[in-house]
Amino acid sequence: MLGKTAAHIFWIFRYLERCENTARLINASHFISLTQKQNIANHWDSILNVAGNKKPFLSKYGAINKSAVINFTLRDKTNPSSVLSSIENARQNARIVRNNLTKELFETINETYLKLSEIFRRPINEKNLLNTLSIIRTKCQLTRGTLHGTMLRDDTYIFARMGSFIERADNTSRILDMKYYVLLPSAGFVGSTVDNAQWENILRSVSAYRSYNWLNEYEFNPSGICKYLILDERLPRSLIFCNQNIYENLIAISKYYNKNFRSLSRSEKFYEEMLNLTIEKVFEEGLHEFLVRYLKNLFTLATIIETDFRFYR
Amino acid sequence: MDGINLYKLYHFDEMFDDISKPHSCYMDYNEWLSCEEPRNLKKKQIEANEFFRKVGITFSVYGDLEEERIIPFDIIPRIISEKKWLAISKGIEQRVKALNYFLNDIYNQQEIIKAGILPLELIKNNDSFLNEMIGFTPPGGIYTHIVGIDLVRTPNDDFVVLEDNTRTPSGVSYMLENRQTMLQIFPELFDKIKIKNVTNYPLSLLQSLKECCSINKDSKKIIAILTPGPHNSAYFEHAFLADEMGVELIEGNDLKIKDKKVCMRTTQGYKPIDIIYRRVDDQFLDPLTFNPTSILGVPGLMDVYKSGNLILANAPGSGIADDKAIYSYIPDIINFYIGEKPLLKNVKTWRCSEKAHLKYVIDNLESLVIKEVHGSGGYGMLIGPKSTKKKIASFKKKILKNPNKYIAQPTLELSTVPVLTNKGLCSRHIDLRPFVLVSPNGIKITPGGLTRVALKDGSLVVNSSQGGGTKDTWVLEEF
Numbered sequence: 035m036l037g038k039t040a041a042h043i044f045w046i047f048r049y050l051e052r053c054e055n056t057a058r059l060i061n062a063s064h065f066i067s068l069t070q071k072q073n074i075a076n077h078w079d080s081i082l083n084v085a086g087n088k089k090p091f092l093s094k095y096g097a098i099n100k101s102a103v104i105n106f107t108l109r110d111k112t113n114p115s116s117v118l119s120s121i122e123n124a125r126q127n128a129r130i131v132r133n134n135l136t137k138e139l140f141e142t143i144n145e146t147y148l149k150l151s152e153i154f155r156r157p158i159n160e161k162n163l164l165n166t167l168s169i170i171r172t173k174c175q176l177t178r179g180t181l182h183g184t185m186l187r188d189d190t191y192i193f194a195r196m197g198s199f200i201e202r203a204d205n206t207s208r209i210l211d212m213k214y215y216v217l218l219p220s221a222g223f224v225g226s227t228v229d230n231a232q233w234e235n236i237l238r239s240v241s242a243y244r245s246y247n248w249l250n251e252y253e254f255n256p257s258g259i260c261k262y263l264i265l266d267e268r269l270p271r272s273l274i275f276c277n278q279n280i281y282e283n284l285i286a287i288s289k290y291y292n293k294n295f296r297s298l299s300r301s302e303k304f305y306e307e308m309l310n311l312t313i314e315k316v317f318e319e320g321l322h323e324f325l326v327r328y329l330k331n332l333f334t335l336a337t338i339i340e341t342d343f344r345f346y347r
Numbered sequence: 348m349d350g351i352n353l354y355k356l357y358h359f360d361e362m363f364d365d366i367s368k369p370h371s372c373y374m375d376y377n378e379w380l381s382c383e384e385p386r387n388l389k390k391k392q393i394e395a396n397e398f399f400r401k402v403g404i405t406f407s408v409y410g411d412l413e414e415e416r417i418i419p420f421d422i423i424p425r426i427i428s429e430k431k432w433l434a435i436s437k438g439i440e441q442r443v444k445a446l447n448y449f450l451n452d453i454y455n456q457q458e459i460i461k462a463g464i465l466p467l468e469l470i471k472n473n474d475s476f477l478n479e480m481i482g483f484t485p486p487g488g489i490y491t492h493i494v495g496i497d498l499v500r501t502p503n504d505d506f507v508v509l510e511d512n513t514r515t516p517s518g519v520s521y522m523l524e525n526r527q528t529m530l531q532i533f534p535e536l537f538d539k540i541k542i543k544n545v546t547n548y549p550l551s552l553l554q555s556l557k558e559c560c561s562i563n564k565d566s567k568k569i570i571a572i573l574t575p576g577p578h579n580s581a582y583f584e585h586a587f588l589a590d591e592m593g594v595e596l597i598e599g600n601d602l603k604i605k606d607k608k609v610c611m612r613t614t615q616g617y618k619p620i621d622i623i624y625r626r627v628d629d630q631f632l633d634p635l636t637f638n639p640t641s642i643l644g645v646p647g648l649m650d651v652y653k654s655g656n657l658i659l660a661n662a663p664g665s666g667i668a669d670d671k672a673i674y675s676y677i678p679d680i681i682n683f684y685i686g687e688k689p690l691l692k693n694v695k696t697w698r699c700s701e702k703a704h705l706k707y708v709i710d711n712l713e714s715l716v717i718k719e720v721h722g723s724g725g726y727g728m729l730i731g732p733k734s735t736k737k738k739i740a741s742f743k744k745k746i747l748k749n750p751n752k753y754i755a756q757p758t759l760e761l762s763t764v765p766v767l768t769n770k771g772l773c774s775r776h777i778d779l780r781p782f783v784l785v786s787p788n789g790i791k792i793t794p795g796g797l798t799r800v801a802l803k804d805g806s807l808v809v810n811s812s813q814g815g816g817t818k819d820t821w822v823l824e825e826f
Binding site: 039 | 582586589595616
């Protein structure tokens, strides 16, 4: 397989994962804004912080308001990480390597793109927001299902999976980081309704609200939530789950190519570090500091994968 | 279907002999069509367009970076009888054979020039003739492996050749996807009418390319398609063929010369390629040999090619065979190499390079079609009868200034075929591009080809870049 092809496959699934996670993030904030009357601007503010594009937003829209944030995040083409930009990128990458995808997979991605660009032609308002978000999520999930159900389990598939998990790890750590201050253990806040709402928001952003409660019987506390999102190997959006899957895919590709790559040992070290981690250690280091370091490690790993498999050179 | 009485018969119509009577090859289809509700047909037309969008059968037009378009597809098939097809394919086979003999000769002994049949000037000052190819014979002696012959049907001469495409003919993916679309939306028609299959084209192409490789016949050959990239208007076709053939789709920046082989950058390092089906023009193949600013090719590719370590389809320089200045000599070329009369006629052509011809052309511009010798895609031409006095006058100046650059042909009375419009069936002009594969083992022609249709009433321009559409082409299975 061509190095260039591997790069395009990898990025198709990064972009699709990004679409899905952005939809989830907005969904969570929307839900909270309907039930909570205090500190609402905060939720929308932090959505911009996750993607790191508060500055361009403010220069375009002036002040933060729900509708502007939603439209900027979903359908603004000048925002390179908007859902519309991401799905366009995913589809453009897919078009370039369509001969490496099953017909069904290409068509699913293409139809997702056609459907979303049609929806995004008009502004998104309160009335159609939930429906739109649900379409984004289900369409992205459909592409994942089509990948699982139709693609040969060869290197193409492995690069697709690696793209998904690296993007997911990136997104979950950014979600945690945008709220790190509400997750810091502090006696003063505990039990206040504001915090409960914030925590609920975080859990909902990664579709983990119900499962957390089911496992923890509504025992909200920062350390419990952090532990769940960072270290619980059962949660498909936790950091450690992503680390494990990146590692396993690198084992698979090393077997497939019958060669040990630098990225394999790097991801093994990364995963082991996560296995030995406790939530106490995370708080000791500082949640924000930990997340910054985690994102840096993740970025380095992605760069080594790029080089190992000749994506660009 | 109603509204048939409004149907306009121009010259020769493929479907109707006269308004009430279809030709025999359209009998069965017409019987089916006359029972269909117009509303239902319109629905099917919409379905077909959706199918194209969904599958992503799109093209982009040069100078229009943003927009990807789908080529308009019309659901009424163009039908050819088996007998007629046999005659056409014999003519094509003869012509394509002669084109390859010609290329072999023109890059080697040049007997045809020595014999005084073709003037040396036509080769000498022609950009399509590559000096780099002189004295080099490609493996198997095949220059043009993939050929498209553009045919039109006129009332007097039946099928005539309008143009040969011996460089990188495109459109075969539309031929294949048009059939897929028809199978999808009219399965019952394919039960009722027996039609020759076209779907094995990609496999035939693959085999045909492999047959050119004479060294280490039994070892696995690495084949790739070279594309200018996703912004090229035919990118869909390049990706489609790579997919159907199961080969890699490469661009210049994936390639490097290593150990006298062209190699592609894979996830596991550089791997050699044996055969390249290139969809990049000659001038861009190798910046060391041709256009030095090209980033679409690979530096050193021509050296590898000429050392015999690579098969290129089509061979560089094969474009000289479809040059419009050469075109008018093709009947002589066929006669010279094969010793036969051409089975398929040429369109009458005046060469402005010749004094007597030039005078006739200048005096009759209003009734002629003027083409640039090196132009393509329907650009840079004048259609006299559809033009204005002002345009004709300015074209006249251009011709007189540079007569060698132009040829002229009569305005052809292209045959028509019905298309489905909001007003019911309407007649539109069409052409036909059959696709031909050449290998040392022989010539294969896919039954039918691509029918292109001018969608504006009365228009003769069928090019997709200028508002043309396509139709599925059926060759009946009769015997």
